[in-house]
Amino acid sequence: xxxxxxxxxxxxxxxxxxxxxxxxxxxxxxxxxxxxxxxxxxxxxxxxxxxxxxxxxxxxxxxxxxxxxxxxxxxxxxxxxxxxxxxxxxxxxxxxxxxxxxxxxxxxxxxxxxxxxxxxxxxxxxxxxxxxxxxxxxxxxxxxxxxxxxxxxxxxxxxxxxxxxxxxxxxxxxxxxxxxxxxxxxxxxxxxxxxxxxxxxxxxxxxxxxxxxxxxxxxxxxxxxxxxxxxxxxxxxxxxxxxxxxxxxxxxxxxxxxxxxxxxxxxxxxxxxxxxxxxxxxxxxxxxxxxxxxxxxxxxxxxxxxxxxxxxxxxxxxxxxxxxxxxxxxxxxxxxxxxxxxxxxxxxxxxxxxxxxxxxxxxxxxx
Ligand SMILES: Nc1ncnc2c1ncn2[C@@H]1O[C@H](COP(=O)(O)OP(=O)(O)OP(=O)(O)O)[C@@H](O)[C@H]1O
Ligand SMILES: [Mg+2]
Numbered sequence: 145x146x147x148x149x150x151x152x153x154x155x156x157x158x159x160x161x162x163x164x165x166x167x168x169x170x171x172x173x174x175x176x177x178x179x180x181x182x183x184x185x186x187x188x189x190x191x192x193x194x195x196x197x198x199x200x201x202x203x204x205x206x207x208x209x210x211x212x213x214x215x216x217x218x219x220x221x222x223x224x225x226x227x228x229x230x231x232x233x234x235x236x237x238x239x240x241x242x243x244x245x246x247x248x249x250x251x252x253x254x255x256x257x258x259x260x261x262x263x264x265x266x267x268x269x270x271x272x273x274x275x276x277x278x279x280x281x282x283x284x285x286x287x288x289x290x291x292x293x294x295x296x297x298x299x300x301x302x303x304x305x306x307x308x309x310x311x312x313x314x315x316x317x318x319x320x321x322x323x324x325x326x327x328x329x330x331x332x333x334x335x336x337x338x339x340x341x342x343x344x345x346x347x348x349x350x351x352x353x354x355x356x357x358x359x360x361x362x363x364x365x366x367x368x369x370x371x372x373x374x375x376x377x378x379x380x381x382x383x384x385x386x387x388x389x390x391x392x393x394x395x396x397x398x399x400x401x402x403x404x405x406x407x408x409x410x411x412x413x414x415x416x417x418x419x420x421x422x423x424x425x426x427x428x429x430x431x432x433x434x435x436x437x438x439x440x441x442x443x444x445x446x447x448x449x450x451x452x453x454x455x456x457x458x459x460x461x462x463x464x465x466x467x468x469x470x471x472x473x474x475x476x477x478x479x480x481x482x483x484x485x486x487x488x489x490x491x492x493x494x495x496x497x498x499x500x501x502x503x504x505x506x507x508x509x510x511x
Pocket of ligand 2: 187188
């Protein structure tokens with residue numbers, strides 16, 4: 145299969161630039177996940193790919209073919225809409241079969257394809273039912289079956305799991321990944337749930353205000369965010385931010401925040417020109433460690449003190465919310481359950497200094 149290429153694509157509605165000069169390529173059997181806040185242009189980008197919107201400028205290519213002027217039905221794209229968009233008057237069988245019937249496939253071929261999809265998505269017992277008689281999860285699987293029953297050149301998913309509860313979402317994610325692997329075709333999956341993005345994507349593109357602000361593997365986006373926005377948007381609980389002044393003492397560089405001072409490791413030598421300036425420092429909750437379990441040397445210059453205000457159980461441990469000097473809240477996650485008897489205690493946490501992030505205060509870009 146061929147790759148999908150978007151070049152300098154822009155879509156403007158009156159005074160809103162919904163998609164702003166976006167260029168990207170989607171690999172022949174890649175699942176690209178697009179993530180970003182509400183209104184950033186995700187749906188518009190999918191609709192441009194499907195041919196449901198005409199670009200204001202730019203180019204969309206499926207392999208060698210420029211498809212800007214190709215009508216939606218001739219693009220061979222399969223799209224799952226957020227609200228499922230099932231036909232209420234048709235039963236499940238005919239909902240799944242619709243695209244094949246419309247394309248004039250022979251009846252027995254349609255039957256075998258529908259049955260295969262229905263089996264894979266555990267819908268065999270519901271084929272005679274109308275969508276109104278199905279649960280949300282079942283309707284959602286019908287929408288997936290309908291998309292996957294055809295072999296398309298591109299699959300598009302617009303937040304298809306947004307209305308499902310957590311266990312169903314997990315199951316549906318697994319279904320989508322299995323179907324994707326089987327088809328081996330390019331897919332674009334939109335979500336505003338960053339955990340879902342991390343779980344699904346070969347690569348993740350983060351959108352903001354119509355632009356793609358970073359694209360990379362989930363690892364890259366998580367460990368090397370190129371801006372404060374991305375550092376904040378990806379990761380739960382959210383990253384901690386402080387403002388600090390860069391200082392030089394002897395030959396070490398330090399960062400002095402309102403409540404504590406850190407010694408910057410050698411890997412941050414690049415900030416030397418910023419001595420005297422203020423920067424934003426970001427520390428992810430899991431990069432704050434209990435001194436007992438920290439796998440690095442904790443010493444003055446990479447610790448902070450806080451009083452435990454709140455402990456929250458996580459599937460894999462605890463989130464601990466601490467207050468520094470009655471003022472600033474810090475979030476730390478621990479790989480073990482922290483007992484409630486720790487509430488109110490003041491503890492010292494080690495900062496994994498190699499993993500901190502520095503951002504320009506004005507531009508919010510990574511330093
Ligand atoms: N047909 C339209 N006419 C005018 N403005 C539009 C139209 N469609 C979208 N927009 C605007 O374009 C911007 C992007 O909308 P879009 O639906 O692509 O966002 P989104 O990222 O999908 O958001 P959400 O996560 O809420 O679904 C918004 O400001 C929206 O109001
Ligand atoms: Mg949308």
